[in-house]
Amino acid sequence: MSTILVCDDDAAIRTVVAQALRRAGHGVVTADSLTRLDQLLATSTPDVLISDVVLPDGDGIERMREVTSRFPDLPIIILSARNTLTTAVRAADVGAYEYLPKPFDLDVLTRAVAGALARGGGVTEAEAPTDDAALPLIGRSPAMQDVYRVIARVVSNDLTVLVSGESGTGKELVARAIHDLGPRRAAPFVAINMAAIPRDLIEAELFGHERGAFTGAAARTAGRFEQAGGGTLFLDEIGDMPIEAQTRLLRVLQTGEFTTVGGTRTIRADVRIVAATNRDLTAQVAAGLFREDLFYRLNVVPIALPALRERQQDVALLAQHFLGRAADQGLPRRRLAADTVAALEAYHWPGNVRELENLMRRLAALTRDEVIAVDVVEAMLGAPAAPTVSTPDIEMAAAVRALVDRIARERPEAIDDGTLYDRVIGEVERPLIEAMLARHGQNQLRAARALGINRNTLKKRIDLLGIGTGRG
Numbered sequence: 378m379s380t381i382l383v384c385d386d387d388a389a390i391r392t393v394v395a396q397a398l399r400r401a402g403h404g405v406v407t408a409d410s411l412t413r414l415d416q417l418l419a420t421s422t423p424d425v426l427i428s429d430v431v432l433p434d435g436d437g438i439e440r441m442r443e444v445t446s447r448f449p450d451l452p453i454i455i456l457s458a459r460n461t462l463t464t465a466v467r468a469a470d471v472g473a474y475e476y477l478p479k480p481f482d483l484d485v486l487t488r489a490v491a492g493a494l495a496r497g498g499g500v501t502e503a504e505a506p507t508d509d510a511a512l513p514l515i516g517r518s519p520a521m522q523d524v525y526r527v528i529a530r531v532v533s534n535d536l537t538v539l540v541s542g543e544s545g546t547g548k549e550l551v552a553r554a555i556h557d558l559g560p561r562r563a564a565p566f567v568a569i570n571m572a573a574i575p576r577d578l579i580e581a582e583l584f585g586h587e588r589g590a591f592t593g594a595a596a597r598t599a600g601r602f603e604q605a606g607g608g609t610l611f612l613d614e615i616g617d618m619p620i621e622a623q624t625r626l627l628r629v630l631q632t633g634e635f636t637t638v639g640g641t642r643t644i645r646a647d648v649r650i651v652a653a654t655n656r657d658l659t660a661q662v663a664a665g666l667f668r669e670d671l672f673y674r675l676n677v678v679p680i681a682l683p684a685l686r687e688r689q690q691d692v693a694l695l696a697q698h699f700l701g702r703a704a705d706q707g708l709p710r711r712r713l714a715a716d717t718v719a720a721l722e723a724y725h726w727p728g729n730v731r732e733l734e735n736l737m738r739r740l741a742a743l744t745r746d747e748v749i750a751v752d753v754v755e756a757m758l759g760a761p762a763a764p765t766v767s768t769p770d771i772e773m774a775a776a777v778r779a780l781v782d783r784i785a786r787e788r789p790e791a792i793d794d795g796t797l798y799d800r801v802i803g804e805v806e807r808p809l810i811e812a813m814l815a816r817h818g819q820n821q822l823r824a825a826r827a828l829g830i831n832r833n834t835l836k837k838r839i840d841l842l843g844i845g846t847g848r849g
């Protein structure tokens with residue numbers, strides 16, 4: 378029978394954990410402090426050690442450092458109620474086999490113990506623990522705990538990470554956290570957004586170019602791969618990367634080398650790659666817009682960031698964090714009334730954390746009272762024109778780009794025969810008009826009003842586009 382040593386100062390936790398493990402057929406010994414743990418370890422070595430972090434006589438994770446140096450093969454499972462990214466990373470740092478944020482599921486713990494027994498010793502890392510004060514990511518929801526655990530597992534290696542999630546969910550912040558917490562932190566973190574650079578310049582931006590490589594290339598320029606040397610390259614909105622550039626990127630990932638545009642010399646690519654997308658890349662692969670082999674090369678470690686509406690319990694913490702930051706930057710210090718917090722939690726946050734951040738800044742700047750009342754927030758949440766990019770905008774932009782790509786592929790002559798604008802607008806306009814007519818029972822007058830255009834204009838467009846609907 379295997380022996381599990383459980384160290385927690387909470388008697389209730391010791392009891393339920395011991396019961397569950399005994400039921401699973403293990404022998405259990407418990408300790409309520411680090412001193413007691415030391416006494417027990419002096420006389421016998423357990424097969425698995427489970428320890429809490431905050432104990433009356435010290436920090437459980439720090440003590441595990443000594444324990445692992447004395448018993449390098451002893452698997453350790455850390456339990457913690459301080460559910461931050463830092464705790465997850467520190468647990469990974471000391472070589473813990475598993476880290477379970479409290480509250481945890483007893484079945485999960487039992488499975489972790491079984492896994493630890495099957496696998497034996499943990500992974501040992503030499504990295505120093507990180508600063509607890511500077512938390513890069515805020516939030517303690519179960520959904521974020523999953524994210525933290527994956528981050529903790531990748532910071533010390535160079536595996537390629539693909540972060541997916543809606544716009545404003547914190548994808549870039551995750552990429553930065555991976556960089557800042559890992560061994561490349563002293564070298565640069567370089568970000569490049571595929572959607573923000575003209576398509577024909579992307580390769581030159583990524584790999585650099587030689588003098589005269591193309592019109593306007595007056596001098597040799599280093600690309601982002603070179604600029605990020607030794608550090609991390611963040612490829613944002615990777616789904617927008619043109620196919621030719623994808624082919625080139627794939628080759629770099631396969632060979633670990635690249636050449637500049639117009640150059641012949643090969644340069645070693647010494648970067649960790651973190652890519653991000655707010656689109657469903659598998660759908661892009663299925664549609665032939667994204668190379669499948671590149672997708673697999675990038676998706677080595679996937680991290681799916683939940684939308685803010687899926688982590689309601691983080692809203693209050695994030696809101697307070699942003700108000701605090703606004704105050705640190707010189708805006709008046711403001712607090713949230715309890716019903717204001719409830720209203721924020723109930724909101725669906727289409728712009729995710731970015732929208733919440735912008736709202737808190739506006740509230741800090743605009744509200745007169747020290748405590749922010751619920752009606753002020755409700756008025757602002759109802760107001761349009763929050764400075765965020767919404768998901769429909771992004772989807773529309775993606776659809777239009779895909780459309781242009783398709784026209785270029787299928788009818789290359791149409792790309793510069795002077796009809797492209799009408800063609801693309803027509804493609805967008807047709808489903809729009811059809812949808813509005815359907816919504817308004819084919820009534821053209823009401824559809825025109827809803828669209829905000831003149832009825833005659835609508836009639837003309839219907840005739841021109843040959844939309845075969847009824848009359849208004």
Ligand SMILES: Nc1ncnc2c1ncn2[C@@H]1O[C@H](COP(=O)(O)OP(=O)(O)OP(=O)(O)O)[C@@H](O)[C@H]1O
Pocket residue numbers: 513514515516542543544545546547548549550551613655695730731734
């Ligand atoms: N968990 C978090 N804790 C604190 N701040 C956050 C968190 N998530 C996001 N933010 C903040 O929200 C804003 C948006 O985050 P970020 O730019 O990382 O999102 P993104 O997913 O990369 O967005 P996009 O897809 O539009 O580029 C940033 O100012 C970031 O600092």
